[in-house]
Amino acid sequence: MVRMELNVEAMYKEMQQARDQVTSGLNDVGAMKQTVGTLQTYFTDNMNKSDTVVAFNAHTIVDKSLATGQVLVFSNPLFNIGEAYDSGAGIFTAPVSGVYFFSAHFCLYASRSWRYAFMKENDVVVVKGSNYDGNDHVCETASAVVLLLQNERLWIECQSGSTDDLFYSNSNRRSSFSGALLHRVNGYP
Template identity: 65%
Template sequence: MGLAILLLTASVCLTASLPVEPQSWLSLVEQLLKKMVRMELNVEAMHKEMQQARDQVTSGLREVDNMKQTVGALQTYFTDNINKSDTVIAFNAHTIVNTSSTHGQVIVFSNPLYNIGSAYDSGAGIFTAPFTGVYLFSAHFCIGSANSWYYAFVVDSKQKIKGLHYNANTDCSTATTTVVLKHNERLWIECTVSNTNDIFLNDNKTYYRNTFSGALLHRVENYP
């Protein structure tokens, strides 16, 4: 508006000094003032648009920084997990040593098909965790007719999962569990109710086989 006032002042001066009808000059000044007002309004609108654009750019730069941090965190996460996934711990063993069972007896699967990482002791029937992590264990039992079998997956003398198998006929069943084991914690399968009968069938390569298997799914750091 300062420029418009200056223009108005100059116009008044010109009106007083030039031999032209004052009414014509006033009309000209009015038109110029209107144009100046419109120009100032346009400048203000442009200023607002520029400010909005600058704010959008600033916001976009913040989002880019956040994306960079997220990508960096993901790269670190995947790199760590790829390194951890290179560690393979897995076993599968068959042939139960004692086909009858007593309360508290560890069921020993004495014949390993494989024992990657040597974490399973086939002489004692006990798995010892070489790393803190999430492990998957599975046991397949083939039971003779009219026999009952009570068992538990045990971690350092604490029963983690319990089960019961009974069938009037010869039958097989599978028990599976996931367990978080700390470094050097031990897991085994234990009989929870005595049975003097030969409850487990001897392995038959063609039709059935008692097995115990386990594998490390994922290593865990700083587990409480």
């Protein structure tokens, strides 16, 4: 009988050890599940914020005498990463919501003046300017940092038309339009 008690006692201790190991293993599994969940959230969030590269630089103005309200078209892209700039229409369409930087460089003949605006959807004027020099050919640069929502468009529009050729170009001067995504914005507004 004593021998049976020792046997039951030993079995009881072994069962307790086995139970403790199972409990410890379950705790480890729970911790691993939590780690996996955290990693899934991290990767999902970062995939949504992945580096999206959008950038273009185009030159060669198609129509050098513009009507009021006409879009200025730069037909020759040096590069168009993300294919967001339409060189046939002169319009940039945001592939993702984000903060973008745009810059335009205009070179005009002497004694020519023009007014322009960077425009976005719903006739929102982003930046306005004018250019004139009575004595010499002149170049001017305009730039803007703009928040665009996905599929929102931006373009340069002539604000005062002219029947004269406005834009001057040679080996030292060339008008251009460029833009780039600075930072992707998720969930705005």
